[in-house]
Amino acid sequence: MLTRIIAISGLTLRTAIRSRVFALLIAMVVICIAGLPLAIKGDGTAAGQAQLFMHYAFGLAVFLLSIAAAWAAAGAVSLEVSGRQMHVLVTKPVHAAEIWLGKWLGLMTINLVMLGLAGGLMYGLLRWTTRSAVLSAGDRASLREEVLTAHSLVTPEPPAAKPVPPGVGRAMFVVPPAGTQSWSFRVPERVNPGDAIFLQFQFATSRIERQMPVTGSWLIGADDAQPRFSTQRSFTPNVSHALKLPPARPGQRLMVTYKNTETATPATVLFAADAGARLLIRESSFESNFIRALLLALARLAFFTALGLTAGALFSFPVAVFTAFAFLLITGLSGWAGTESMMIEGDLAPAWLAHLLDAATRGVIHVAHGITPPLARFEPLNFLPVGAFIPWTLVGAAWGILALAYGGGLAVLGIWMFSRREMGLAAN
Amino acid sequence: MVASTDSPQAIIHAEALTKIFRDFWHRPKVRAVNAIAFDVQAGEVFGLLGPNGSGKTTTLRMILGLLAPTRGTLSVFGRSPRDVESKARIGYLPEESCLYPYLTARETLNFYGRLFKLTRAARRTCIDQLLEMTGLQHAQHRPVSEFSKGMARRVGLAQALINDPDLIVLDEPTAGLDPIGCRQVKDLILTLAKRGKTVILSSHLLADVEHVCDRVAIMGDGVILVQGRVRDLLEQHDRCRLTFPALAPDRLEAVLQALRRETGDTPAVDHPTRTLEQFFIETIDQVRPEKAAPTGATPAEGVAEFLAGDKKDRGP
Ligand SMILES: Nc1ncnc2c1ncn2[C@@H]1O[C@H](COP(=O)(O)OP(=O)(O)OP(=O)(O)O)[C@@H](O)[C@H]1O
Ligand SMILES: [Mg+2]
16 A cells, blocks of 8 residues: 555656646745845834745745645646546556545645745745844844744733623723723743743724824732832824733733823723733744744645645546635635625615525525635734744644545545546546 | 356456447437457457447456446456456556656656565566567666657556556557567567466457457447457368479479369469568568667567566466
8 A cells, every 4th residue: 555655656746846847836936935025115123024024925935835736736636637647557456545645645745845945945034134234133132022933822810800791892991091900910830931021912992093192001010029010101002012021930920000191182991801911921932833834834735735636536637726726715715704794785685685695695605614624723824923822732733624634535535536437538 | 366157267258248428418429339248268369359439449448447337247357347456467558658758668667566566676677678578778768758659659568567467458559569569569469378368459450460369359330240269250161272382383283283173173373472561570670780879669589588487477
């Protein structure tokens, strides 16, 4: 079994290399990634520039490789059927499963190499553009703390004061002028004593002008001592802020208090109960987070490869490519539609028709949701550029769900259909 | 090997075998094979003859499991033609070469050899011998996409034999080959048959078939018109032919006189001619050794050792 799978994957790999698919892909990825730093302009800060570069470079690389993976996989079987090489292959003692798995492994080797290459290039560029010769020590420090890191958020312990229960939106803490609001955090045991801890917060105001700053003060005290840190500044509403706190002991309790000190144009300040204020702690190195982000992307490529292969096992090349891309489109759309609420205007159509359309749309989205994999949940772009920690459990879940469950399901379907297919009918 | 019911030795057993090609809407389009019945016995060379489009390739593809019969029964080695395990004992040369364009001749054979789980050493000797037999040694490291039609066909033939199969299915084995290649293929088939291998081939070159096949079936429009032993079909039992050294005219006349008296008929007299094939091979043999660097396939002697030898003999 294994000998044949390896023979078939070796053949797939060799074909990809010699047909210059590989060379083309490498050229494309290199041009995209290396050209990006020239094209993007961030907010002027080194951290902003690095963040933007990572977002676009990583996003573009994964996008290109996803398309290439689905495309190459769709052709891997279907082109051999129409080219009749498959006629000979299936008259050898080879099971359909060995063909499918061999192709998948060969294509995944290409994906792995390509992703490794793109990752290496990105990392190298990131290091090169932020080397000590071009950035000041301060810039480099903030870069290390904000972007080139892997941190996670610690939510406060259950509050003493209940938030205002949800009326229209989410539950809120309301801080009237001169009022205060406190949160209590426990610093997790896994925190390194030397690592900086940040307080991340975001608030809204009762004002109509969404961006008009509000003056406030933050007071941070430990359970064993006097307030250790305080600051009074004006903060812009509806923007995420991060305050660097002095190092804290693992297991220590931190009392965080916000005081609304705006006097010029008094305003009420609102904190979302679940995301108003959180601690940001460093979980791992940027490098290991980067590798986990690549593994998330590889899990996605594993799914796309399975999708293309199965489409190619069922259909001819053009139909297979179309099917695979249509499925990808549905996946993307259902992810998007899941977050948007649908509205059909009553003026444009009679009410019953609008209802019907609405119900039908919901039905379609519901079905699409059911059959498409949760790609958004494993989107590395949600983590890596903002320095958010990717837990290994997420990587495991991505492989379990995208590669094993969805990929495996597609494999079973593809193998079953392929073994029943009349190979001799193709393109006679 | 599981024996089929009515003829214990049959390697291939077909009964009322029918293939109807359908269009997209599943409406019958072509009745390519229509209720044919035949048996191929172990150790036999069986030929399918017929004009273009008579259903030869369709029949062979059904035997290989590439097409599913619409009706009727078909068993190969007593099993379904789709059975994967029995494929280990089958070699197939398709109608047109279906090779991986980016592989060289040697890599192609190596790939197929690995599918049969041949060890590296076994693969090397097999491939060396097959390349020698097909005269492709000097071209073994060139990608097959550069090969001429006949050279590609030779790779196809080598590929079909790499597992030393018990059943060899050849779809027009001599198509595209030069006369020397044709002759070699025919010799090869005879060698394999001598070792008890079973061969089924299709062709419309009657001269090829006549020399190698034990039995033939002549197909036309999807049905078998005639089938039987070649000798039985061709022999004219009421006529004889004598061959003897040339005689002086008066001596010949005396012999003819005697024959005329015996048969009451006028015997026909001519000189036996060499076949054009024979003539061609002799001519090429005289010219070839002078050419320094061959670009095409070179003529090679005989049959690969592992195919001809009896040490590995595992015929049925
Ligand atoms: N995939 C297919 N779809 C539809 N019709 C087909 C298909 N394959 C073969 N046929 C038809 O079946 C008939 C028999 O074809 P087949 O290839 O078996 O002929 P053949 O005897 O091998 O001819 P040749 O000597 O030209 O190779 C032909 O009429 C052909 O058009
Ligand atoms: Mg044919």
